[in-house]
Amino acid sequence: MISAPITTSVFDLFKVGPGPSSSHTIGPMKAAYDFRQRLAQLSADLQTQANSVHVLLYGSLSATGKGHGTDRAVVAGLLGWQPETTDPDALLELLQNPASSYPILVGATTILLEPQHIHFERKRYPSPYANTMVLQLRHHEQVLYQEEYYSVGGGFIIRKGEPEAIPDVQSVPYPYSTMTELKTQLTTHNLRIDELIMTNEMALTGRTRAEVNQRIDLILEFMHKAVRRGLRHKGILPGSIKLTRKAPILFRQAKGMSQSSDSFLIFLNAYCLAASEENAAGGIVVTAPTSGASGVIPGLTYLARYHFHHDKATLRAGMLAAAAIGFLVKHNASISGAEMGCMGEIGTASAMGAAFLTRCAQPSGSIKAIEAAAEIAIEHHLGMTCDPIGGYVQIPCIERNAMGAVKAYNAFLLATSGAASLQKISLDAVVKVMKATGRDMSTKYKETSEAGLALSATEC
Structure with a gap:
């Protein structure tokens, strides 16, 4: 009896995107893009209260994220870029200037993402996966809305709390x-x-x-x-x-x-x-x-x-x-x-x-x-x-x-x-x-x- 058959598409396994890492570059970019899309669905009240976006990277994303360009990938996703259409030269230019900030659209509100709001957290985080990232919409230190994502390899991501689709035989x-x-x-x-x-x-x-x-x-x-x-x-x-x-x-x-x-x-x-x-x-x-x-x-x-x-x-x-x-x-x-x-x-x-x-x-x-x-x-x-x-x-x-x-x-x-x-x-x-x-x-x-x-x- 086959309980959960494989239902992955060939083109989910073979994906086009920028290097150097599917789990540390493509996955975080996709997660940040998903977070951006969800921000657009928030109430106008939350959108207008917000004044910052924070990104917390844990586990392997924290340990080797700098070398893998995880911070650039997150910025790209929040800007609305997607792996298959990203210009790799433009991606490499992101965060080159530490003084730069990036406009993130939250509904009708634009919030500037500051490089110092991307945190590489080396402390252990209770997570079922090695690559965990938490994205937060804040009003100063108050978290108004957040999502937790897991980058599980090959550019595949899982969002915490999202019902896992059980493949039908x-x-x-x-x-x-x-x-x-x-x-x-x-x-x-x-x-x-x-x-x-x-x-x-x-x-x-x-x-x-x-x-x-x-x-x-x-x-x-x-x-x-x-x-x-x-x-x-x-x-x-x-x-x-x-x-x-x-x-x-x-x-x-x-x-x-x-x-x-x-x-x-x-x-x-x-x-x-x-x-x-x-x-x-x-x-x-x-x-x-x-x-x-x-x-x-x-x-x-x-x-x-x-x-x-x-x-x-x-x-x-x-x-x-x-x-x-x-x-x-x-x-x-x-x-x-x-x-x-x-x-x-x-x-x-x-x-x-x-x-x-x-x-x-x-x-x-x-x-x-x-x-x-x-x-x-x-x-x-x-x-x-x-x-x-x-x-x-x-x-x-x-x-x-x-x-x-x-x-x-x-x-x-x-x-x-x-x-x-x-x-x-x-x-x-x-x-x-x-x-x-x-x-x-x-x-x-x-x-x-x-x-x-x-x-x-x-x-x-």
Whole structure:
């Protein structure tokens, strides 16, 4: 009996927005935009009493929010900006001048948001989630109205008190919540995984097959634009680390080694670094499933398109298979680095990438091979910490995107070597282990920059 089937849209998993973090940039921007919309619905009496807006950031948002641009993202959302249409250059300009204030429309009243009213609260806050933000409308110190939001990874947000929608089994033609249930649906109805995900997507969104395909093509184009920009852009990434971009250098080396057996790996590394460096610079990327892991799938799809010469239909099928794996992890564990460590971000992206490659290489879409590839990829990211130096999505994050893609490729090779049926560990089992590992992992290693590599810069 399937109690709560997965009803996430492909285009909620793959979202367009500015870097460097889906949970610390895109999520807070969406929450602040939602708060702005709710302010417009308040009574005229409350609107006219108000003279300030305050933002309180807790947990991981407080610990690494500065490096992730959380404060800029909140200002942008309160100004009415949305992730998919934000100009990344304009976003980077926000809060550059500490004396600047920003006009926030509250109904017919305009209130100036002061930078000092964005508070990074390091004290513990009673919350069920690691990334918590409280937005308040005040009259001096009196709170007239407030909302509490949780940024749960991948740009997804939850508002406190909002009734959780319980998915109806009948809301999709082929309901499933685990890989075991998904395989049962595929076998019962003699479907490929991409066909099932496509049919469910059309039912969830009301889009036609052609419209879904068009949006997948658009998502791929956004990914590949990020790769191309990253291959072209040189120089130093923003922030105190002063990290030099490497993608253009690797790309040049790869072109000079076209006859070498290693060249395709160097190309893949260059593509993944390119998209990830664009994310670190605050450029427009696609969450796949998060911004911190937004180099893995773009690098692999770029390789598949321009080196393996897969056609559009094959790439779409691979993307739908990748989405299915992302759904299963999000539904049964988490894709948030603040909850799972980096295994939730790069580990999930690598599993999605392995599923993508496997589906592209096999027209029959063997679910055994796809499951084996995804399981192998996650298994070898278990326990990976999220410990970014300085709170920036740079070290070790950028190189981890390349490493995650290489692991995805190797997982695909292992799964398609004719031994998929011999795999002892199921995807459902490894996702359960992933969730338990994330629960047991010290919060110091989950996007707080309080341990691990994050301390290496101070020890040098």
